[in-house]
Amino acid sequence: MVFNPKNLRVKALGNIFPERIRELDEVFFSKPTAVYIDWSNVIHWQEKINWHISLERIKLLLDSFDQIQAVHLYCGTLEGNELSERQVKDVVEWGYNLVTKPVKRMSLSIDISSIPSDSTAIIKNFVKKSLLSKLDIETVSFLNSKLKQLNQTGERSLEELKCNFDVEMGRDMLRDFLSGKYENFVIWSGDSDFQSPIKQLTEDEKSVSVFSMSGSVAPEIDEAGVLIFDIRKIKEFICWPRELGDSIKDRIAVQLEQIKAKGTPEEAPQL
Numbered sequence: 644m645v646f647n648p649k650n651l652r653v654k655a656l657g658n659i660f661p662e663r664i665r666e667l668d669e670v671f672f673s674k675p676t677a678v679y680i681d682w683s684n685v686i687h688w689q690e691k692i693n694w695h696i697s698l699e700r701i702k703l704l705l706d707s708f709d710q711i712q713a714v715h716l717y718c719g720t721l722e723g724n725e726l727s728e729r730q731v732k733d734v735v736e737w738g739y740n741l742v743t744k745p746v747k748r749m750s751l752s753i754d755i756s757s758i759p760s761d762s763t764a765i766i767k768n769f770v771k772k773s774l775l776s777k778l779d780i781e782t783v784s785f786l787n788s789k790l791k792q793l794n795q796t797g798e799r800s801l802e803e804l805k806c807n808f809d810v811e812m813g814r815d816m817l818r819d820f821l822s823g824k825y826e827n828f829v830i831w832s833g834d835s836d837f838q839s840p841i842k843q844l845t846e847d848e849k850s851v852s853v854f855s856m857s858g859s860v861a862p863e864i865d866e867a868g869v870l871i872f873d874i875r876k877i878k879e880f881i882c883w884p885r886e887l888g889d890s891i892k893d894r895i896a897v898q899l900e901q902i903k904a905k906g907t908p909e910e911a912p913q914l
Contacts, residue, residue: 747805748802765787
């Protein structure tokens with residue numbers, strides 16, 4: 644096992660969950676590895692798992708495995724937003740290979756003042772065509788009535804944020820493949836758009852794995868036959884500190900005391 648914890652907290656968690664460390668080390672990071680994190684995809688996992696993912700803690704965990712030699716992060720910058728701009732600076736300090744670009748702000752009209760009540764002209768922009776075809780006139784009219792109520796409060800459009808990095812990720816995978824440095828390619832995304840590069844890498848006898856959530860990986864990725872790791876199995880390593888339960892905090896505290904008693908230099912990691 645080539646696991647060198649980057650701080651005492653990671654070491655304590657490794658002692659508590661040795662089976663997780665062993666699985667990652669022996670199955671997913673057993674050879675020279677490059678990691679690609681599509682943050683715009685990952686951040687939405689939080690809505691399903693009901694806890695927050697820390698980019699700093701992800702990096703500390705990944706850096707603890709000697710075979711991981713590059714961690715690429717793809718993250719949009721919301722210009723003028725202090726938190727977003729600060730995050731970009733932080734991830735560079737944490738050692739990510741960052742690729743970023745401005746987030747696009749798209750304005751979508753919800754103004755129904757000039758259309759009939761049974762028209763789908765507006766709602767077709769928000770409802771998939773396959774579902775829209777199943778809606779009867781009464782339902783369409785009802786949805787338009789709700790939009791009318793919003794219009795009456797002054798809301799005529801919605802803002803949608805968009806920032807896609809599929810091209811950049813594919814480019815970097817190709818570069819890393821051509822460099823000859825890596826045998827493992829680890830993708831943090833369940834998006835079907837990565838089917839093609841995954842297929843090509845596996846045909847070129849490279850190991851490819853996907854970090855996501857079971858049930859949230861696109862069928863095209865499942866069909867590629869790559870290994871899939873459920874990130875919920877490493878919650879304690881990558882979640883926000885305050886989202887750890889009291890019992891695990893107690894176990895970490897015990898481990899820290901034991902580690903320090905053996906002569907490990909003093910640190911003060913968050914639980």
